[in-house]
Amino acid sequence: MSEANSTPTATLPSMRVSYEAGALDETSLAATWHEQLQLWFDEAVQAGVPEANAMVLATADADGVPSSRTVLCKGFDQRGVVFFTNYTSAKSHDLKVTRRAAATFPWLAMQRQVNVRGEVEKVSAEETAEYWAVRPRGSQLGAWASPQSRVVTGRSALESSLSGIERRFADNEKVPVPPHWGGWRIRPESVEFWQGRPDRLHDRLRFRNNDGRWVVERLAP
Known part of the structure; x- marks a missing residue:
C-alpha cells in the first residue's frame, strides 16, 4: 500500500466526539429495564434514528469463537428481546450450542447504547406465525x-x-412459514443503559437479575 493511500489512518488517534447530548441518573431511570428500553427506543424513533430497532447480535460457537452481525429487533417486553432468523443459519447454530447471546442497540446519533445479555429460547410457533403474517x-x-x-x-x-x-x-x-425459520428471544440477565458524557465519564446504569430480583447498579465508564 502506498504512503498516500495509508495517510487517512493517521487521523484515527485524533478522531473523537465530546458527548454532551444528555445524562442518565438513577432518579430518572424507569422502574424496569423494559420500560426504560421502551422510553429510549421511542426517543430514538422520534429523533429519526435510521432503523432504531437494529441491534448488533453477538454469539459464540462451541469452541468459544465469537461472531457478530446486525439484526432487527422485532419485539421486546418483560420476557426479553426478540428477533427472527433462519434456524439453520450460523447464528442459530451458535445459539443452539451455547444458549446465550448479547445484543447492543447502537444509537450513536443520540450518544446512547443499550446492551442486553442473557440466555436464549425459541419463541413459540404462534408468535412466529403472528410476525410472519405482517412480513x-x-x-x-x-x-x-x-x-x-x-x-x-x-x-x-x-x-x-x-x-x-x-x-x-x-x-x-398466503406464503406459509418455512419449517426452518422462526424467532429467538434473549432473556436478559443484565441490561445496561449507556449515555455518553463529557471527558469520557459516561453514565452506565445496569439492571441485573440477582436471583429473581432486579437490582440497579452504576458501572464505572
Whole structure:
C-alpha cells in the first residue's frame, strides 16, 4: 500500500466526539429495564434514528469463537428481546450450542447504547406465525429461497432459487412459514443503559437479575 493511500489512518488517534447530548441518573431511570428500553427506543424513533430497532447480535460457537452481525429487533417486553432468523443459519447454530447471546442497540446519533445479555429460547410457533403474517411477501419468499450462511456459487444461484420459490407459491395467497425459520428471544440477565458524557465519564446504569430480583447498579465508564 502506498504512503498516500495509508495517510487517512493517521487521523484515527485524533478522531473523537465530546458527548454532551444528555445524562442518565438513577432518579430518572424507569422502574424496569423494559420500560426504560421502551422510553429510549421511542426517543430514538422520534429523533429519526435510521432503523432504531437494529441491534448488533453477538454469539459464540462451541469452541468459544465469537461472531457478530446486525439484526432487527422485532419485539421486546418483560420476557426479553426478540428477533427472527433462519434456524439453520450460523447464528442459530451458535445459539443452539451455547444458549446465550448479547445484543447492543447502537444509537450513536443520540450518544446512547443499550446492551442486553442473557440466555436464549425459541419463541413459540404462534408468535412466529403472528410476525410472519405482517412480513412483506418478498421477504417471505426470500426466507424460503436463501440457505442462510451457506456458501453459494454466485448471485445467480440465489436469484434462480427465488424464481423457483416464486413459481412454487404463485397460486398461494398466503406464503406459509418455512419449517426452518422462526424467532429467538434473549432473556436478559443484565441490561445496561449507556449515555455518553463529557471527558469520557459516561453514565452506565445496569439492571441485573440477582436471583429473581432486579437490582440497579452504576458501572464505572
